[in-house]
Amino acid sequence: MIKKKSLLGALVLAATMAFSANPAQAAGETAHAYQQSWTFSGVFGTYDRNQLRRGFQVFKEACSSCHGLDFIAFRNLSEPGGPQYSEEAVRALAAEFTVEDIEAEGGERPAIPADRWPDPFENDQIARDANSGALPPDLSLMAKARTIHQEFPWWVFNYFTAYQEGGADYIYNLLTRYAEPPEGEELQPGMYYNEFYGPIVMPNPLSDGLISYEGEGTPETVEQYALDVAAFLQWTADPHMVSRKQMGFRVMIFLVLLAGMMYLVKRKIWANAH
Numbered sequence: 519m520i521k522k523k524s525l526l527g528a529l530v531l532a533a534t535m536a537f538s539a540n541p542a543q544a545a546g547e548t549a550h551a552y553q554q555s556w557t558f559s560g561v562f563g564t565y566d567r568n569q570l571r572r573g574f575q576v577f578k579e580a581c582s583s584c585h586g587l588d589f590i591a592f593r594n595l596s597e598p599g600g601p602q603y604s605e606e607a608v609r610a611l612a613a614e615f616t617v618e619d620i621e622a623e624g625g626e627r628p629a630i631p632a633d634r635w636p637d638p639f640e641n642d643q644i645a646r647d648a649n650s651g652a653l654p655p656d657l658s659l660m661a662k663a664r665t666i667h668q669e670f671p672w673w674v675f676n677y678f679t680a681y682q683e684g685g686a687d688y689i690y691n692l693l694t695r696y697a698e699p700p701e702g703e704e705l706q707p708g709m710y711y712n713e714f715y716g717p718i719v720m721p722n723p724l725s726d727g728l729i730s731y732e733g734e735g736t737p738e739t740v741e742q743y744a745l746d747v748a749a750f751l752q753w754t755a756d757p758h759m760v761s762r763k764q765m766g767f768r769v770m771i772f773l774v775l776l777a778g779m780m781y782l783v784k785r786k787i788w789a790n791a792h
């Protein structure tokens with residue numbers, strides 16, 4: 519009896535936790551989040567290499583002056599499943615940066631593909647001083663650290679649609695919803711207003727036409743930049759998503775085949791038992 523009770527208790531606890539779980543406490547609590555359709559959504563979703571390249575370009579040109587990407591080494595940008603730049607391109611990209619190295623002459627040397635993406639600020643204090651006291655967080659895992667808030671019953675469907683793009687949706691909404699503050703709301707000096715986030719220290723980093731994409735046909739708009747950089751940050755946070763999904767699918771096929779075989783074996787064994 520006691521066992522049953524504690525099981526029930528655990529279920530109730532889990533249910534209340536699921537109801538109240540809202541990782542995006544800083545923001546989306548009140549604002550509705552617009553969900554996007556991503557190439558990497560669903561069970562068969564994959565990253566779009568060209569989109570990741572554009573997203574990397576947006577990160578480099580519009581975000582990397584404030585935000586780090588600590589968990590990404592230059593060479594990761596040439597690996598399968600990612601933006602897949604050629605090794606020469608990655609070597610040339612790395613060489614644009616200098617990194618500290620106590621063994622090098624003068625304590626510095628040009629970066630090589632094995633180096634991590636260099637931080638824009640020397641330390642957190644300098645970063646805060648440059649940003650009205652707020653620390654621009656590292657973006658490598660940001661797409662995993664944030665998600666959007668969904669009202670019941672909508673999040674229930676996430677289990678069936680394998681929805682895991684909350685982080686990308688969050689970043690997209692954050693970047694596209696800078697606005698004038700609502701009437702009567704006074705902003706502190708050095709603060710901006712974002713419909714989705716509320717008052718924010720980060721100034722709007724994007725504007726139409728800010729970044730010119732190679733080739734033609736991709737719109738150069740805030741909307742597109744936000745989609746691309748959100749996709750890129752989803753990849754930095756979860757670079758092995760595609761292989762994980764493929765493995766999951768193979769395991770399901772294996773289990774179905776195994777179940778069929780077990781059924782045939784059972785029939786054979788029991789065939790003569792009357």
Ligand code: HEC
Nearest residue numbers: 544580581584649652653654655660689718719720723747
């Ligand atoms: C001028 C500096 C600056 C630039 C450029 C900048 N940011 Fe930020 N960002 C900040 C600061 C400061 C914060 C901390 C937010 C705050 O406290 O208001 C922040 C916070 C964030 C957050 C976290 C919000 C949260 O939920 O906590 C994300 C995501 C983000 N930035 C993405 C980006 C992206 C993507 C770009 C490029 C398109 C970018 N930022 C460009 C300064 C910057």
